[in-house]
Amino acid sequence: MKPKEITIVSGKGGTGKTSLTAALVSFAPQRTVLCEADVDAPDLEILLHPVKVSEHPFMGMRTAAVDAERCIGCGKCESVCRFEAIDMSSGKAVVDKTFCEGCSACTLVCPQECILMEDTRQGTWFFGQTDFGPMVHARLNPGGENSGMLVQLVRKEARLTAKKTGAGIILTDGPPGIACPAISAVTGADIALIVTEPTMSGRHDMLRIAELCERFGAKAAVILNKADLSNEGAVKIEEACRENGLPLLASIPFLLDVVHAVAQARIPSEELKSYIGPIWEKLMKL
Ligand code: SF4
Ligand code: SF4
Numbered sequence: 001m002k003p004k005e006i007t008i009v010s011g012k013g014g015t016g017k018t019s020l021t022a023a024l025v026s027f028a029p030q031r032t033v034l035c036e037a038d039v040d041a042p043d044l045e046i047l048l049h050p051v052k053v054s055e056h057p058f059m060g061m062r063t064a065a066v067d068a069e070r071c072i073g074c075g076k077c078e079s080v081c082r083f084e085a086i087d088m089s090s091g092k093a094v095v096d097k098t099f100c101e102g103c104s105a106c107t108l109v110c111p112q113e114c115i116l117m118e119d120t121r122q123g124t125w126f127f128g129q130t131d132f133g134p135m136v137h138a139r140l141n142p143g144g145e146n147s148g149m150l151v152q153l154v155r156k157e158a159r160l161t162a163k164k165t166g167a168g169i170i171l172t173d174g175p176p177g178i179a180c181p182a183i184s185a186v187t188g189a190d191i192a193l194i195v196t197e198p199t200m201s202g203r204h205d206m207l208r209i210a211e212l213c214e215r216f217g218a219k220a221a222v223i224l225n226k227a228d229l230s231n232e233g234a235v236k237i238e239e240a241c242r243e244n245g246l247p248l249l250a251s252i253p254f255l256l257d258v259v260h261a262v263a264q265a266r267i268p269s270e271e272l273k274s275y276i277g278p279i280w281e282k283l284m285k286l
Contacts, residue, residue: 003162005155006283007037007189007218009174009182010196011205016225017195019262019272020252021173022047025132026269027276029284030168034130035158036137037151037185038175039123047267050128050135058138058153060122060146063100064107066093070114077106077115098143122146125154127161134161148180155184178205178212191286192218193249197226198233203240210246220246221286223279227251249282250275 008024010017021044025034036044064085066077071092078086078093085099086106093106097120107115122145125138136158140147158170174185174192186192192213196206206222213220222241227234234251241248252275261268269276 001168003033003159003168003170004191005159005170005172005189006191006193007172007174007185008193008195009186009209009213010176010194011178011207011209012196012201013041013176015176015195015197015202016258017176018043018047018173019258019268020195020223020225021171022267023269023272023276024279025130025171026267027273027280028132028169028171029280031166032133032169032171033158033162033165033167034133034135034137035154035170035172036135037154037172037181039138039140039147039150039154039181040175042137042139044173045128045135045137046265047262048130048132048135049265050126050130050137053127053129053134055124055126057121058123058125058140058146058150059119060144060149061102061120062117063097063102063120064095064104064115065118066095067112067114067116068092068094070112072112074111076109076111080105080109102145123150125150125157127157133167134165136161147175148184151175151181151184155188178208182209182212183216186213186218187216189218191283192220193283194220194222194246195225196222196237198224198230198237200233202233203236206237206246207240207244210244219286221283222246222248224248224251226254228253247282247286250279
């Protein structure tokens, strides 16, 4: 049977998404594969401490590379590059991969035809083993491109792992925001679980990610975290959920013990236990 894919997302950062994901994993009702899709800030591994099984390069966008022996230093490539990625200070063209956007314009003007486009490593992805099951996770290089592609890759590998191990659930820690990696993280998920907080930006960004989920065919549900920090904000989140047909699965108060657990790189399982059981029940019904 095809495993159910649950992606935990948040319209904004700092809502407690990753802590909740880790707590959900520790009480999962079925065999689970974990997937870290927050490849810009992969913090789930800090809480789950996966033991590395294997490590793989993530080759993303093609960037320019100059054959220095054939370069005659004419500077044509530098003048055509809109991204200031080519340095001629040594008398020969040198490409700074951090700035190269892979447009290939330089290859068209080079009289020596000595610029090639080559696959460039943008990050690393891993298979790991945790106390709660196998984990596929990844790290984008600082300044790395193609985060959406990397999210797609880890999700594909998580599905293959679920097939091999017979896991019934894939639990994915998605990225915050509504950009390309968030789209890659929710597309094809059975449920997108939105973690929010009782603030104006929490409500605003929850509705934006909910719209994204609807557009990409993932059923959305909401957890309101740190609910007692603002009664007024909590009421507004509840109203917004009602008005937009978003099931509100739980309202969790701000718990200092959760903060302490996370500060010690520990899953806040015990601290969140009384909330996580009912959330799983509702999730499985959905
Ligand atoms: S591929 Fe485009 S961005 Fe990269 S160095 Fe060449 S012209 Fe500049
Ligand atoms: S256009 Fe070609 S030959 Fe001229 S500087 Fe650039 S790489 Fe060198």
